[in-house]
Amino acid sequence: MPGYYDMDDILMEDEPISVVFQVGAHGCGLLDPGSETIDIEKGMKMDLPYWLAHQLHLRQAVSISVPASFSQKTRKEIQADAACVDLKGRCPYFYELGCKIAPLVGDKTIGSFLLYAFTDRYKEMLSKSHGAPAVTRFSSRLTKEESQLFEAARSSMAAFKKWRTGGSRLEKAAILGRKRKRTVPLGPSSP
Amino acid sequence: MAGQSDPHLSVFSPPEVEFLAEDETVEIIPKFSLGSLHMICGDFGPFRPNIASEVPLWLAVALKERGKCDIRAPDWMSVDKLMQILEAERESPREFQPLPFHYIEISKLLFKHAHDNVQDIYMVRSLIEDIRDVRFHKVETGLQTISGRTHAVKLKNLSAMEVNIVRPFMIRTLQAFYKHDSPHIIQQPEKSGSRRPQAPDHGPRVSCLVFVFQ
Numbered sequence: 154m155p156g157y158y159d160m161d162d163i164l165m166e167d168e169p170i171s172v173v174f175q176v177g178a179h180g181c182g183l184l185d186p187g188s189e190t191i192d193i194e195k196g197m198k199m200d201l202p203y204w205l206a207h208q209l210h211l212r213q214a215v216s217i218s219v220p221a222s223f224s225q226k227t228r229k230e231i232q233a234d235a236a237c238v239d240l241k242g243r244c245p246y247f248y249e250l251g252c253k254i255a256p257l258v259g260d261k262t263i264g265s266f267l268l269y270a271f272t273d274r275y276k277e278m279l280s281k282s283h284g285a286p287a288v289t290r291f292s293s294r295l296t297k298e299e300s301q302l303f304e305a306a307r308s309s310m311a312a313f314k315k316w317r318t319g320g321s322r323l324e325k326a327a328i329l330g331r332k333r334k335r336t337v338p339l340g341p342s343s344p
Numbered sequence: 345m346a347g348q349s350d351p352h353l354s355v356f357s358p359p360e361v362e363f364l365a366e367d368e369t370v371e372i373i374p375k376f377s378l379g380s381l382h383m384i385c386g387d388f389g390p391f392r393p394n395i396a397s398e399v400p401l402w403l404a405v406a407l408k409e410r411g412k413c414d415i416r417a418p419d420w421m422s423v424d425k426l427m428q429i430l431e432a433e434r435e436s437p438r439e440f441q442p443l444p445f446h447y448i449e450i451s452k453l454l455f456k457h458a459h460d461n462v463q464d465i466y467m468v469r470s471l472i473e474d475i476r477d478v479r480f481h482k483v484e485t486g487l488q489t490i491s492g493r494t495h496a497v498k499l500k501n502l503s504a505m506e507v508n509i510v511r512p513f514m515i516r517t518l519q520a521f522y523k524h525d526s527p528h529i530i531q532q533p534e535k536s537g538s539r540r541p542q543a544p545d546h547g548p549r550v551s552c553l554v555f556v557f558q
Contacts, residue, residue, distance in 0.1 A: 248520075248523075248524065252523070252524075264524075267524055268524045268525055271520065271521075271524050275517070275520075276488055279484060279487055279488060280484070282513070283480075283484065283513075298520065301516065302513065302516045302517060302520065305512035305513050305516055306510075306512070306513040308512075309508070309509050309510075309511070309512050309513065310509060312357055312358055313358050313505065313508075313509050315358075316357075316358035316359060316362070317358075317452070319456065
């Protein structure tokens with residue numbers, strides 16, 4: 154489970170979520186770069202990072218709306234062909250965000266939708282990662298989590314192929330490759 | 345372990361698995377005469393010319409490189425045996441045939457150092473490649489059926505190098521499926537009008553993967 158120190162978790166919590174304020178807030182207008190007033194009125198809509206939105210939601214100051222990555226449009230695309238959807242462009246932390254958002258938004262279908270998307274893409278990834286050594290366009294569409302999986306399979310397969318074609322087990326250390334100028338002493342040093 | 349260049353990915357690198365495979369014993373036919381060798385791992389010898397003796401593979405390769413012995417190819421490395429195994433692999437889509445645990449590494453070492461001691465070496469080499477391909481395809485097909493309820497994956501008779509290749513991928517896959525398919529994320533549809541409390545689903549308790557092979 155992701156923890157306090159997990160780098161991916163920290164980066165994921167920075168994703169913007171659109172929220173609607175339920176209360177007014179004085180002096181917080183600088184949260185929204187496009188607002189004219191220095192206060193926030195009730196009912197204003199803006200984008201906040203997930204960590205802030207989560208804390209305000211616990212204090213019942215905002216209500217969170219479903220992000221664009223989980224809208225009906227994306228769902229239809231994924232149902233059509235999950236492997237071709239460019240999740241990295243939309244939201245590189247698609248799955249983690251979905252897991253965190255699901256209890257907040259109150260949408261019960263997000264969990265099974267994530268599972269469906271992941272299973273579909275996983276099947277596609279299975280065949281591609283172990284086979285072709287070239288980097289395909291498929292790998293540029295994967296989220297962070299999926300690309301870690303993909304990289305793991307790709308590198309272990311590449312290591313095996315490299316071992317199989319032979320080669321010495323001993324590698325020359327990189328530091329020995331540099332040519333150095335050596336000053337040859339001309340003779341015994343004079344006292 | 346020396347896989348520290350990227351400790352998250354794999355515990356063993358292929359040369360390390362090969363190193364571990366060199367502990368397997370093979371038969372050699374020495375060309376020299378020597379008393380017993382007392383080593384940390386055991387005693388070997390005495391060596392007499394043309395009398396077979398069993399030594400670990402690393403010692404056999406070292407002697408062969410110095411021209412002091414001939415390595416006898418193991419029994420399973422004959423064309424007939426391998427043909428049988430290949431046929432059996434192709435016929436059973438879910439099971440793996442019993443093969444020596446380090447067959448890939450042993451065969452590679454013997455091809456490299458003792459190619460004159462193996463009969464029909466080209467045939468044997470291509471048969472082993474085919475066997476490896478068929479088995480790996482079976483592993484891939486088996487992986488497609490993993491779901492969130494999978495607690496552990498049992499692959500019987502898989503060899504050391506094959507396990508090493510799939511290990512990082514499988515661990516991550518099982519972790520990902522466990523995270524996404526856990527019951528508290530997927531809300532179960534409530535049965536209306538039923539008052540019986542459902543038995544709690546404890547879910548998988550192991551968070552690490554257990555490969556079971558025999």
